[in-house]
Amino acid sequence: MTQIRNVTDFSLKYTLESGQSFRWDRIDNAYYGVVEGQILKISQEGTTLHVESSTEEDEATFVPFLRHYLDIARDVPKILVGVSNDAYMHRAIERLWGMRILNQALWEIIASFIISQNNNVPRIRGIIRRLSERFGERLTFAAYVNYSFPSPETLATATEADLLACGTGYRANYLIDTARAIVSGEFSLTSLEQMSYTEAKQELMRRHGIGEKVADCICLFSLGHLAALPIDVWIKRIFETLYLRRRATHREIREFAHNYFGANVGYAQQYLFHYVHECPNWADAEHLSLIDEIPTVAVTCESLTD
DNA sequence: TTCCAGGAGAGAG
DNA sequence: CTCTCTCATGGA
Numbered sequence: 001m002t003q004i005r006n007v008t009d010f011s012l013k014y015t016l017e018s019g020q021s022f023r024w025d026r027i028d029n030a031y032y033g034v035v036e037g038q039i040l041k042i043s044q045e046g047t048t049l050h051v052e053s054s055t056e057e058d059e060a061t062f063v064p065f066l067r068h069y070l071d072i073a074r075d076v077p078k079i080l081v082g083v084s085n086d087a088y089m090h091r092a093i094e095r096l097w098g099m100r101i102l103n104q105a106l107w108e109i110i111a112s113f114i115i116s117q118n119n120n121v122p123r124i125r126g127i128i129r130r131l132s133e134r135f136g137e138r139l140t141f142a143a144y145v146n147y148s149f150p151s152p153e154t155l156a157t158a159t160e161a162d163l164l165a166c167g168t169g170y171r172a173n174y175l176i177d178t179a180r181a182i183v184s185g186e187f188s189l190t191s192l193e194q195m196s197y198t199e200a201k202q203e204l205m206r207r208h209g210i211g212e213k214v215a216d217c218i219c220l221f222s223l224g225h226l227a228a229l230p231i232d233v234w235i236k237r238i239f240e241t242l243y244l245r246r247r248a249t250h251r252e253i254r255e256f257a258h259n260y261f262g263a264n265v266g267y268a269q270q271y272l273f274h275y276v277h278e279c280p281n282w283a284d285a286e287h288l289s290l291i292d293e294i295p296t297v298a299v300t301c302e303s304l305t306d
Numbered sequence: 307t308t309c310c311a312g313g314a315g316a317g318a319g
Numbered sequence: 320c321t322c323t324c325t326c327a328t329g330g331a
Contacts, residue, residue, distance in 0.1 A: 019312060113312080120311035123329065169327030174314090211314045232312035249321090273312075 002059055004049040004066060009077045011098025012044040015070065018274040020102055020221045022112055022125045023149075032141070034132070035069065036105055037148045039141040054141040071100040076267070079226070083261045083268040087290035088242060092275035101270055102221060106189050107182070108149040109222040110204075113214045114174050123167070130166040131155075155179035174209025181207065197225035212250070226266040229257055238272050241283050242291055 016024040016031050024033040030043040030050075039054035051066060067073045084090050111131075116124050128149070135150035135158065155163075156179040163172035181187035187207065192200055197219055204215040212231075219228035229235070231250050239253045240246065243260070261268040276282040 116311090117313040118311065118326080119313085119328080120330080123311075127328095164327085167328065170325095171314095171327080209314070213313060217312070230312065233310090234312065 002051045002053075002057065002062060002066075004051065004063060004072070005047065007044075007047050007049050007072055009098055010044070010047075010049075010070070010072060010100060011096070012042060012049065014096045014099035014274065015102065016042075018096075018099055018270060019121055019277070020270070021104060022121070022128050023108075025144075025146075027144070032144045032146070034139060034146050034148055037137070037139075039139045039144060039146055041141060041144070052141070054139050068103055071103060074100075076100055079264045079267050080271075083264055083271075085260060088287065089268065089271070091290060092271045095278065096271055096274055099271065099274065101226070101267060103224050104222050105149070106193065106218070106222045107152055109218050110178060110210075111149070111155070111175055113217040113221075114178065114209045115168060115171055116217070117171065117209070117211075117214060127167045131163070131168075134162070134166055152179040152182040156183045171209060174207075177208045178210075193223065197223075197227050200225065201228070220266045220270075226264045227258070228266045229254055229269055234273055234276065235269060238276055238282075242272075242288070 012031060016033075017026075021033070023035070024031045030041050032039060032041050034040075041052040043050045049066075049070075051062075053062070064073075080093050084093055112124070112128055115127050119127075129147075132147035132149055135154045136147035139146055139148060150158075155175055158176060158179075160172045160176065163175060168175060178187065182189060192203060195203060200223055201212075201215045201219055204210050204218055205212065210218075214230075216228040216230040219225040220230060231253055236248075236250065236253060239257060240248050244252070244256060248256075257265050257269070281287065
């Protein structure tokens, strides 16, 4: 049992249930999931996190790893103050106080968000679970059983029929193509980790099945690039309804959001995204009145290159 | 039955 | 460059 104390401004629930990870199961008051080939059981009691692993861990490296994974090491309150530009954002941040953006394993996030395209969260979770059962390693922690996410090497040798049987649909070949590119060395994950946001996004979008939105998810949920802004149907709807008050293209939304929220727009995006899922009346008159004046942006251009 | 889901690619214009 | 259509799958 590892304990991490004095974890302030942190919510395990909002962090693990905000649609950025598909691998966590809530059982009683704890979360069980597979991270980097091991089962973790995490629970929060005030400002203390209780963590158990299915494998023996050296605390000297385990605690820093967890702090990075959960984004505890970052000064998130400072970031949130910086994006709390209006009463609506203020309410979302207050409602979801403590939610953090995870720093998840790169290959798993690449594959998971390739699967996520034109798909919904319960089905994404099901596909990932079946892929792991079929191709991953069996792991146990007490009565909890789960499977590691399959390696690129494993998926590189899988057939399209294998993946279709897991429910991937037309995304099967996207996964196989990217896995094979990693194995061949044509696509390097380690070099991707060294790149700036702009470079990494561009490199990711060269892969078949990774467009702008999925590339931004990978940059935000694995590579720690907080300038990334994944624009899905919800983020588009949110910005059109709350801020622009009209139909808008992705390019217009991106330009407004970067100018309005700045270099940490990724965090602003995550609070808006989860808030509207938690709050069905997110667009009623009372909520709209929180943004009475559509902000005119003074800053003309934020640097997007780290 | 049709619509929708943390979209992307191919083709047309 | 932008716009439109299609893609596999299952739940509402």
